[in-house]
Amino acid sequence: MKFYQDLGFLILGSRLRRMSEYYLSEVNKVYQEKGIAFDASWFPVFYILSKEEAVSLTYIASELMVSHSAVSQLVKNLKEKELIETALSKEDKRNxxxxxxxxxxxxxxQLKPIWKAISLSLNKINKEEKGAADLLPALLSLENYFESQPLSDIILKKIK
Structure with a gap:
């Protein structure tokens, strides 16, 4: 852990990826333990579909702020597992x-009680662990900042 602390922001992406992989792995253990054939990486799309009757791929990509192609890959995977259905949009046959x-x-x-338990567990950690309460607001702050000014622009200005 000292390695990550010593490098600070220089290794931020790797550290976030490591935490993300850990989180997804732990949640997948819960699904597996409960005998639920679900992968935590499907959650964002599945959650949107749990709240909306039918949505376009463009809508999902926009909501998740990811590429259309990333959504297409995930949708293809979920369709192969027969968890979703697709149809041509009535408004625009291209979508x-x-x-x-x-x-x-x-x-x-089957997923709803698991999602509730995840939320309750992380809220408990958020209350008990000093500093954890700052995580989500800090992430939001960084996301908003990078939306207004890309990191690559900031770095390139320092190089010139």
Whole structure:
């Protein structure tokens, strides 16, 4: 851990990736332990579909702030597992809409108690662990800052 602390912001991306991989791995252990065939990396798309009857790939990409191609890959994977259904949009035949299949809706009912337990557990950690309460506001602050001024621009100005 001292390695990461010594390098500070220079290793921020690696540290965030390491924490993300740890988090997803631990949550996947919970799904596995409960016999639920679900991968934590599917959560953002699945959650959106749990709240919306049918949405476009463009909508999902916009909500998640990821590329259309990344969403397409995930949707393809979920469709192969028969958890979602796709159709051409009624408004624009160039776009696909996505919705949970019957199998996906059944899976969603198994997932809801897990998601609640995850939320309760992390809220408990947030209250008990000094400094944890600063994490989400700090991430939001960085996300907003980088949206207004890309990191690459900031770095390149320092090089010139």
């Amino acid at each position: 696909q809409t996505v919705k949970l299949s019957k199998k996906g809706e059944e899976l969603l009912e």
